[in-house]
Amino acid sequence: MRDHITEIVVFTLLFLLVSGMGFVAARWRAPKDMAHLDEWGLGGRNFGGWITWFLVGGDLYTAYTFVAVPALIFGAGAAGFFAVPYTIIIYPMFFLILIRLWSVSHRHGFVTPADFVRSRFDSPTLALVVAITGIVATMPYIALQLVGIEAVLKTMGVTGDSLLARHAPIIIAFAILAAYTYQSGLRAPALIAFVKDALIYIVILVAVIYLPTKLGGWGSIFDAAEAKFTASPNANDGITLNANNQIQYVTLALGSALALFLYPHSITGVLASKNRTVIKRNMSALPAYSFLLGLLALLGYAAIASNVKPLPGATQGTVDSNTVVPLLFDMQFPAWFAGVAFAAIGIGALVPAAIMSIAAANLFTRNIYKEYLRKNASHADEARVSKITSLVVKVGAVACIVFLDPQFSIDLQLIGGVIILQTAPAVALGLFTRWLHRGALIAGWVAGMGLSMWMLWQIPNPATKRAHFGGSAFPLSEFGFDTKRTIYVGFVTVLVNLLIAVIVTLILRAAKTPAGVDGTRQDDYFADEGDPRVDRDLTAVETPSST
Amino acid sequence: MAEPETREPDARRRTDRSPWNWLLLLPIVVPVLTFIYNRDEPRLFGFPAFYWIQFLFILLGVGTTTIVYQMTKRGRRP
Numbered sequence: 001m002r003d004h005i006t007e008i009v010v011f012t013l014l015f016l017l018v019s020g021m022g023f024v025a026a027r028w029r030a031p032k033d034m035a036h037l038d039e040w041g042l043g044g045r046n047f048g049g050w051i052t053w054f055l056v057g058g059d060l061y062t063a064y065t066f067v068a069v070p071a072l073i074f075g076a077g078a079a080g081f082f083a084v085p086y087t088i089i090i091y092p093m094f095f096l097i098l099i100r101l102w103s104v105s106h107r108h109g110f111v112t113p114a115d116f117v118r119s120r121f122d123s124p125t126l127a128l129v130v131a132i133t134g135i136v137a138t139m140p141y142i143a144l145q146l147v148g149i150e151a152v153l154k155t156m157g158v159t160g161d162s163l164l165a166r167h168a169p170i171i172i173a174f175a176i177l178a179a180y181t182y183q184s185g186l187r188a189p190a191l192i193a194f195v196k197d198a199l200i201y202i203v204i205l206v207a208v209i210y211l212p213t214k215l216g217g218w219g220s221i222f223d224a225a226e227a228k229f230t231a232s233p234n235a236n237d238g239i240t241l242n243a244n245n246q247i248q249y250v251t252l253a254l255g256s257a258l259a260l261f262l263y264p265h266s267i268t269g270v271l272a273s274k275n276r277t278v279i280k281r282n283m284s285a286l287p288a289y290s291f292l293l294g295l296l297a298l299l300g301y302a303a304i305a306s307n308v309k310p311l312p313g314a315t316q317g318t319v320d321s322n323t324v325v326p327l328l329f330d331m332q333f334p335a336w337f338a339g340v341a342f343a344a345i346g347i348g349a350l351v352p353a354a355i356m357s358i359a360a361a362n363l364f365t366r367n368i369y370k371e372y373l374r375k376n377a378s379h380a381d382e383a384r385v386s387k388i389t390s391l392v393v394k395v396g397a398v399a400c401i402v403f404l405d406p407q408f409s410i411d412l413q414l415i416g417g418v419i420i421l422q423t424a425p426a427v428a429l430g431l432f433t434r435w436l437h438r439g440a441l442i443a444g445w446v447a448g449m450g451l452s453m454w455m456l457w458q459i460p461n462p463a464t465k466r467a468h469f470g471g472s473a474f475p476l477s478e479f480g481f482d483t484k485r486t487i488y489v490g491f492v493t494v495l496v497n498l499l500i501a502v503i504v505t506l507i508l509r510a511a512k513t514p515a516g517v518d519g520t521r522q523d524d525y526f527a528d529e530g531d532p533r534v535d536r537d538l539t540a541v542e543t544p545s546s547t
Numbered sequence: 548m549a550e551p552e553t554r555e556p557d558a559r560r561r562t563d564r565s566p567w568n569w570l571l572l573l574p575i576v577v578p579v580l581t582f583i584y585n586r587d588e589p590r591l592f593g594f595p596a597f598y599w600i601q602f603l604f605i606l607l608g609v610g611t612t613t614i615v616y617q618m619t620k621r622g623r624r625p
Contacts, residue, residue: 085578088608092571219593250579284613
């Protein structure tokens, strides 16, 4: 075991560099007036192609993704590679669906998906449901970014005995992050994303070229992995899929793609871009990150081939498989480059954590504070409340990691992906049709949430010896099918959600229940930059349509 | 499923509709068909088919979104 001084020094220097950038970002593309949610929370709605590419890339491919996906491959093999089809499927969906959300939000000044839902379905209650779902799903995701940093710190041996000593570096890192996000808003992660992504690209390209030369080529890396999975007693691992986990693989890829574009932080990244062309062109350019993620995922196999043994987990007798990639870098790279790699992961956590906290804060401000607590809040009030909420959200995330078992955050994030899907009928279908009734959408959401909780509760995890919330692969035998096949929970529950919404819509229409007034017009969904009807001072939430 | 279109007389191209959009179904549907790629052989540069074929799907995604973007740009009739 070598000492980690060089790694720690390189890591710290790079970390300080981006922290400085975070504070300077407030003056970058200087806003006329920062006391407006469009400026603080959406960077002025004016990001061009390159910034959007770095920002959205830095936002969707988080530090946790970068440590957890290879960890999954390390443990289970091919099943973990779902991240690649998942991040392929998402872009055509963005192209067809989110582009409409951008247009209607641009026209009406919507900041959050819940703003849109409120106006479209004329229902503050439905908007509240969407907002709360978004906040609850995002919180554990922020906490998981800390898990990513922690995996790196652990590998560098930065640990202590007491609760405080062990977590001090993370608390300091998040305090700095909170300070510059407070000051600079979305401009901070946008500027830092340049450094983060550049580092990640360098590290991965070096890793995928250099590591195989040390480990006898990709062929023997895959062979080593296959040998490990053949020897293991688990029937569902292997370097290809088997008959039982294929449905899980594709439904997880589809469901995760749908979930990802409903997450408030992805929507924040998209709404910050300046026109439709920027978004459409990015849908062709963002898959570069999927390529990177695929290569990175395969480092899980490289870790098998180089005999990485994951560090012990938080509780006795468990292992923290998230440490496999950091350990691989530590074993195979020279110390200074391992430091760069660790900084890439650490900084990689900051960008999404900042965007997520901004997105959650915007939801709170627009759809809870302004809707229910202070109806006449000014733009400056909104910006102030959002800034404070972003701090609260980050303190909450740190508290989750410090005081609770990190496994708890992982479970919550798993649940988060499933519950955010329950907003799909209102947010995604709502962009195309208003046929579903607002009451029915709420009923569908309740049914989808209830079923999700029940199904997730039923899933055990033999590896971690837990009876509930052990994963997202639901055995179809529980529904009475005579099979060992499994399916992704969110996929089933969103279909049930939709079915209930359709049935209740038919009932409510038959009963002539009022459906409210649509605050948007058909051609709002195609509006582009420079649209004559865009009024930046208009506050979307109370805009009735005059047509 | 959409409501009747309220076209303004001066709205030049107030719609997203284009037959080219159907092309975007390809990168959504193809990666879901596991029987295409769920095998070890043939290997390419040591990568089992399962992996290199899925890497190729990334190019499929890039290709289709680029084509659809180019063909549906404003000022160009589909």
